[in-house]
Amino acid sequence: MMHFVGFTGEEYVRACRVFGRPDFVHRFNDDRFKFGGEFAPGDVAVFANGEENKVRRWTYNDSAEF
Numbered sequence: 001m002m003h004f005v006g007f008t009g010e011e012y013v014r015a016c017r018v019f020g021r022p023d024f025v026h027r028f029n030d031d032r033f034k035f036g037g038e039f040a041p042g043d044v045a046v047f048a049n050g051e052e053n054k055v056r057r058w059t060y061n062d063s064a065e066f
Contacts, residue, residue, distance in 0.1 A: 001023040001024060001040070001043045001044070002019065002020065002021075002022045002023050002024070002043070002044050002046065003022060003023065003024045003025075003026060003033075003038075003039060003043060003044065003045045003046070004019075004022040004024070004025045004026065004046050004048075005026045005028070005029050005033060005045055005046070005047045005048065006026070006027070006028060006029060006047055006048035006049075007025070007046075007048045008048070011048055011049070012025075015046060015048075019046055022046070024038065026038075029047065
């Protein structure tokens, strides 16, 4: 599975051109993404600029956006 983390607007469009459409989009790099069972062995994560170094203390319910 392909995960995009922290992409917004035009960054998202450019990432889709390079990597294809993701299976999951995560607004932030947070504990829910890292430890909540959403990222499995063998999955690929593509981070927006610097997002891999920022782990947010609070989680965000990405599923509420759909």
